Amino acid sequence: MPLKAVLFDMDGVIVDTEPLHRKAYFKTFDDLGIQVPEGLYTTFTGYSTKKVCETLIEKFGLSQTYEEIAGIKREYFKDFFYNDEHFDLIPGVKNLIEHYYENGITLILASSATMTTINMVFEKFGLEKYFSGKISGADLKESKPHPEVFILAAEMAGESAENCMVIEDSTNGILASHRAGIFCAAYRSPHSKDQDYTLADTVVSDYPELELEKISKYF
Known part of the structure; x- marks a missing residue:
């Protein structure tokens, strides 16, 4: 698909x-x-x-x-x-977001963060125009590892699970994606300690590895 x-x-x-x-x-x-x-x-x-x-x-x-x-x-x-002067976007993520957007991929934010925090981030780093929808922790009945957030995000994108990919970095998020039946790319962040990537479908340490031509073998 x-x-x-x-x-x-x-x-x-x-x-x-x-x-x-x-x-x-x-x-x-x-x-x-x-x-x-x-x-x-x-x-x-x-x-x-x-x-x-x-x-x-x-x-x-x-x-x-x-x-x-x-x-x-x-x-x-x-x-x-x-x-905090050290606070910035994760290296390479803005390019990846732009790459998907330019190639007509629908982008949805599916986060446990509050909408206030999400909007602060989107405003500070100019991300609003790339995303078709945003889901915050407040919109959910269940927390990850429950799959609700990704099931809702796929619905919001108007796509079936097999046409979607989740990008996650935490054990709970990867498990939620797995339970939702959605392909999961785990980003191995230098900051996330003790996270379990076993259930991820692919694990990357660098965002260019998730560009469309690199992941085309999965879809």
Whole structure:
């Protein structure tokens, strides 16, 4: 089947907001007076903010609501987003997005991030015109590794699963794509630690490897 649509995860795929989220979360943990071990923090990869906050409330018996915790974290995140000089697009991703767009591929953003964060990224880096649709964590009943996000993204693109490809970098995202029955290209980011690429259909470390002529053998 020909490739008609590419469903992009955002975090770790288009931008690496992970270091910003990390700084914002650990500042928030300090404010809440809790110690979150590295092992627990790693399990949050791919979770929506709501799910992270609910996990913290449950694990640490916090009295704050999820909205209060999310609010603290959001303020820290915003500060880092606009002021951290190391924050940029992942190398090669803008060229890849333009390449698909120029070749008539429908692009959908399928992310667990909030729509606020998605819009901040799209505005900062001028991505709006390339994408036909955006799905955020708030639009979903289930978090990855549940396939809902990619099933919705394929519907939004107006394509069947076999005409789509997902680009993901996390264990949860790859599993979600696999469960949705959609071809998954895993981007092996230097930033994503301890992620499992076993279920990905192809694994790349460099975005030019996902240009249409290079992946034509799969479609």
